Amino acid sequence: MIKLPQAFIEKFKILLKDQANDFFDSFQKEAVSAYRFNPLKNLSSFTENFKNDPVIPWNERFGRYGNVSGKSDAFLTGAVYSQDASAQFVGQVVDGQAGEKILDLAAAPGGKSTEIAASMHNKGLLVANEIDFKRAKILSQNIERSGICNTLVTNHSPEELLERLPGFFDKVLLDAPCSGEGMFRKDPDAIKYWNPEYNRQCAERQKEILRSTIPLLRDGGTLIYSTCTFSPEEDEQVISWILQNFPQMKLLPIQKFQGVQNGRPDWSDGNSELLKTARIWPHKTKAEGHFIAKLIKAADQEKFESRLSTPTVSLSRNRKNRKKSTVSLEKNELKLLSDFFDQAKIDTDLSTLAKFGDHVYSLPDFCPDLDKIKILRAGLEIGYFRKNIFYPSHALALSSLGEKFYPQLSLDDHQLIDYVHGDVIRIEKSDFKKGWILLKRNNNGLGWGRFSDGMIKNFYPKGLRTKIFKTEIL
Numbered sequence: 001m002i003k004l005p006q007a008f009i010e011k012f013k014i015l016l017k018d019q020a021n022d023f024f025d026s027f028q029k030e031a032v033s034a035y036r037f038n039p040l041k042n043l044s045s046f047t048e049n050f051k052n053d054p055v056i057p058w059n060e061r062f063g064r065y066g067n068v069s070g071k072s073d074a075f076l077t078g079a080v081y082s083q084d085a086s087a088q089f090v091g092q093v094v095d096g097q098a099g100e101k102i103l104d105l106a107a108a109p110g111g112k113s114t115e116i117a118a119s120m121h122n123k124g125l126l127v128a129n130e131i132d133f134k135r136a137k138i139l140s141q142n143i144e145r146s147g148i149c150n151t152l153v154t155n156h157s158p159e160e161l162l163e164r165l166p167g168f169f170d171k172v173l174l175d176a177p178c179s180g181e182g183m184f185r186k187d188p189d190a191i192k193y194w195n196p197e198y199n200r201q202c203a204e205r206q207k208e209i210l211r212s213t214i215p216l217l218r219d220g221g222t223l224i225y226s227t228c229t230f231s232p233e234e235d236e237q238v239i240s241w242i243l244q245n246f247p248q249m250k251l252l253p254i255q256k257f258q259g260v261q262n263g264r265p266d267w268s269d270g271n272s273e274l275l276k277t278a279r280i281w282p283h284k285t286k287a288e289g290h291f292i293a294k295l296i297k298a299a300d301q302e303k304f305e306s307r308l309s310t311p312t313v314s315l316s317r318n319r320k321n322r323k324k325s326t327v328s329l330e331k332n333e334l335k336l337l338s339d340f341f342d343q344a345k346i347d348t349d350l351s352t353l354a355k356f357g358d359h360v361y362s363l364p365d366f367c368p369d370l371d372k373i374k375i376l377r378a379g380l381e382i383g384y385f386r387k388n389i390f391y392p393s394h395a396l397a398l399s400s401l402g403e404k405f406y407p408q409l410s411l412d413d414h415q416l417i418d419y420v421h422g423d424v425i426r427i428e429k430s431d432f433k434k435g436w437i438l439l440k441r442n443n444n445g446l447g448w449g450r451f452s453d454g455m456i457k458n459f460y461p462k463g464l465r466t467k468i469f470k471t472e473i474l
């Protein structure tokens with residue numbers, strides 16, 4: 001049984017009045033698990049297995065209630081991502097479009113970034129930034145598994161990003177660090193840190209981050225601010241602070257799906273514009289708590305009005321905007337790459353590839369100058385060179401480009417268990433020639449192997465290897 005702090009109970013009795021008991025009761029109910037299908041993957045094999053899971057009302061196409069194991073093949077191939085229903089609402093409000101430049105400023109572990117990138121269909125640029133290096137590494141792994149190719153994973157503070165990319169983005173999501181009251185059900189340990197002063201400290205930090213966030217947007221760009229807390233200090237009151245201190249910021253309406261409520265002007269300065277913000281309550285929906293606001297950064301009144309009637313999307317996909325690599329590929333490296341792609345019958349434009357150290361990347365559109373940016377992942381890593389041999393990257397195997405590679409082998413259950421464990425796979429009879437093989441499961445790339453003398457040497461990354469049992473696969 002979850003024990004809420006007395007001061008929290010007193011506060012919400014006053015704020016929620018006759019709804020307070022329903023709200024408190026919701027903490028004693030189990031948190032609702034949910035997941036999201038990844039449209040960058042081949043989903044046809046999964047529709048039958050997952051067909052009975054209920055649809056999330058604000059993400060009817062891809063959002064489902066239910067549990068997906070981190071050891072299932074759906075997870076390992078990146079076809080699904082476990083994510084609360086309420087968090088999926090944020091991605092819907094961001095509504096990433098192909099060709100946009102989007103920043104997810106506080107992105108780890110990557111739930112919202114992977115949803116945004118999927119809706120961009122790998123076109124345009126997503127910068128998924130995380131201040132904490134350890135968390136940024138997890139974010140980078142999740143981006144990789146999801147087969148995302150248009151994303152830079154960066155590790156900067158908001159101030160450092162602003163120094164490097166002022167006015168650069170069409171959209172910025174700040175999924176702010178907060179007091180996490182909306183996650184108490186899932187993570188009761190978080191209750192220990194709660195006190196009224198903590199709400200105020202979080203609000204001060206959110207305002208500090210916003211001071212650097214707003215200038216990262218171009219004129220006419222959109223800011224999406226979200227928290228997973230109920231605290232008005234961190235929600236409506238932060239938005240009132242934005243409206244008072246940044247006159248060019250105006251609230252935009254958010255479509256309120258089934259159960260989603262308006263924000264509460266009476267919990268802040270009474271500005272009725274705050275009705276445009278959205279609150280997800282656990283006693284009103286099948287979801288954890290969340291708050292979302294959407295604001296446009298108007299240059300001046302005239303520009304603001306014209307933006308309201310025209311989409312804010314920049315549809316230019318000018319490849320000239322790509323920054324060339326500072327290190328060019330050498331002749332022998334180009335030959336190794338073209339041999340790899342020709343053998344696999346993949347037609348790819350090698351002139352767009354960039355090299356950092358020994359690693360080759362396909363950079364995303366609009367890629368800024370990377371010299372001064374702390375990067376963990378720069379678009380799609382194609383592979384690396386070692387002693388005059390080209391090794392395809394794990395990211396390539398999981399991407400839509402790698403998926404076209406031949407030869408390929410669809411793993412059965414036993415082979416899957418052996419492969420993710422890091423074991424050699426023995427093949428009784430095959431037409432395979434010595435060389436790389438793409439290993440697949442349910443029509444999605446899972447990793448690389450190298451065939452020679454009747455067996456496939458395992459190239460599944462050591463850090464991802466795991467023991468799974470047959471019952472866990474699906």
Ligand code: SAM
Pocket residue numbers: 087105106107108109110111112113130131132135157158175176177178205209
């Ligand atoms: N958007 C993520 C997702 O959907 O998976 C969750 C983000 S979590 C709510 C907030 C993130 O803010 C954390 O990863 C945390 O490391 C980061 N953070 C903490 N302090 C920060 C600061 N001062 N500036 C920017 N980010 C910060």
